[in-house]
Amino acid sequence: xxxxxxxxxxxxxxxxxxxxxxxxxxxxxxxxxxxxxxxxxxxxxxxxxxxxxxxxxxxxxxxxxxxxxxxxxxxxxxxxxxxxxxxxxxxxxxxxxxxxxxxxxxxxxxxxxxxxxxxxxxxxxxxxxxxxxxxxxxxxxxxxxxxxxxxxxxxxxxxxxxxxxxxxxxxxxxxxxxxxxxxxxxxxxxxxxxxxxxxxxxxxxxxxxxxxxxxxxxxxxxxxxxxxxxxxxxxxxxxxxxxxxxxxxxxxxxxxxxxxxxxxxxxxxxxxxxxxxxxxxxxxxxxxxxxxxxxxxxxxxxxx
Numbered sequence: 001x002x003x004x005x006x007x008x009x010x011x012x013x014x015x016x017x018x019x020x021x022x023x024x025x026x027x028x029x030x031x032x033x034x035x036x037x038x039x040x041x042x043x044x045x046x047x048x049x050x051x052x053x054x055x056x057x058x059x060x061x062x063x064x065x066x067x068x069x070x071x072x073x074x075x076x077x078x079x080x081x082x083x084x085x086x087x088x089x090x091x092x093x094x095x096x097x098x099x100x101x102x103x104x105x106x107x108x109x110x111x112x113x114x115x116x117x118x119x120x121x122x123x124x125x126x127x128x129x130x131x132x133x134x135x136x137x138x139x140x141x142x143x144x145x146x147x148x149x150x151x152x153x154x155x156x157x158x159x160x161x162x163x164x165x166x167x168x169x170x171x172x173x174x175x176x177x178x179x180x181x182x183x184x185x186x187x188x189x190x191x192x193x194x195x196x197x198x199x200x201x202x203x204x205x206x207x208x209x210x211x212x213x214x215x216x217x218x219x220x221x222x223x224x225x226x227x228x229x230x231x232x233x234x235x236x237x238x239x240x241x242x243x244x245x246x247x248x249x250x251x252x253x254x255x256x257x258x259x260x261x262x263x264x265x266x267x268x269x270x271x272x273x274x275x276x277x278x279x280x281x282x283x284x285x286x287x288x289x290x291x292x293x294x295x296x297x298x299x300x301x302x303x304x
Contacts (some may be wrong), residue, residue, distance in 0.1 A: 001189070008109075008110075009033070009106040009108065012106075013106050013110065013136075013139075017132045018132070019041070020041055020132075022044075023044070026041060026043055027116050027118060028040055028115070028119060029041060030115070030116065031110050032112045033108055034052030034108045034156065035052045035104060035189075036052070037104070038103055040101075040119065040120060040122050041119075042128075042177050043129075045129025046098055046126070046129050046132065046135055047125035047127065048097070048122040049097065049101030051101045051104050052098070053101070053107070053155065053156060053199065054101045054102070054103070055100070055198070057094045060096070060198070061093060061196075063195070063196025064195070064196035065196070066085055067085060081089050084264060094124045098135065099142075102136075102165075104156075104189065104199050105140055106143065107156065108154075109154050125265070146200075146204060147203065149211070150211050151207050153206050153210055153275055154188070154203075155188045155199050155200075155205060157188055158188050160186060160187065160216070160217060160220040160237050161182070161215065162179045163215060166214050167178060173237070174205060175214065177195055182206075185218070186208045189203075191206070207218070214215070235242055256291060
């Protein structure tokens with residue numbers, strides 16, 4: 001992995017998942033960063049990954065037109081398999097969403113993480129879960145493949161615009177769709193959401209199109225968001241407490257324009273939205289944490 005940022009994030013994710021595998025964790029691994037995300041675990045294996053940096057299985061199915069929104073709503077209400085797609089195809093889409101979500105997370109930054117032992121409901125979990133070694137190997141392969149391109153574009157940072165004079169009629173269907181979505185404000189991640197496709201292949205194709213002179217990186221691109229928060233180790237089985245790890249070289253946080261997500265088409269997954277509350281609760285401790293402001297469901301123990 002050539003990109004130092006991606007290499008650091010990959011190592012962070014590998015350590016966090018390794019600790020979860022050693023504990024055979026069932027629950028949610030929350031990763032704070034840009035874009036951040038949630039890894040859903042079942043006995044140490046990965047059942048799903050939610051991240052605002054990559055379309056989930058629902059977006060891949062509905063936005064691509066594979067199933068209709070009413071069919072997806074019916075799946076959420078009653079479970080089962082949507083009409084028009086078999087179980088094998090559904091598992092493939094769910095697996096692709098997990099791999100793509102992991103790539104999107106490590107292609108950005110990870111500032112800290114925490115583990116909540118109370119698992120969240122996942123509409124389309126991969127069952128049985130994906131083994132961690134397999135997921136990490138595929139994630140590293142994707143990072144290496146992107147970094148090996150002559151012009152490697154970040155899925156999150158660069159905003160893309162079509163080059164004047166490009167002839168869409170002479171391009172493939174995929175490239176035409178990307179050019180139509182490259183309005184100078186969207187990143188590769190935004191275009192992937194717009195098309196209902198995985199972020200990794202869209203980012204690779206975007207990078208090639210920049211190298212071919214079909215796309216350009218728009219001016220005024222915001223820099224990557226950095227943070228100075230100390231990473232959190234998962235709770236130890238003996239004490240149940242989260243252990244803070246001090247960053248020897250903390251960086252000052254920098255606000256990224258547009259980081260609030262205002263005006264973005266794709267919504268953030270519900271699991272990711274509870275991350276700030278979980279981390280605040282762990283930092284505050286049981287004596288000061290607001291009892292009602294946690295991601296735990298009724299009947300669980302509050303506090304770290």
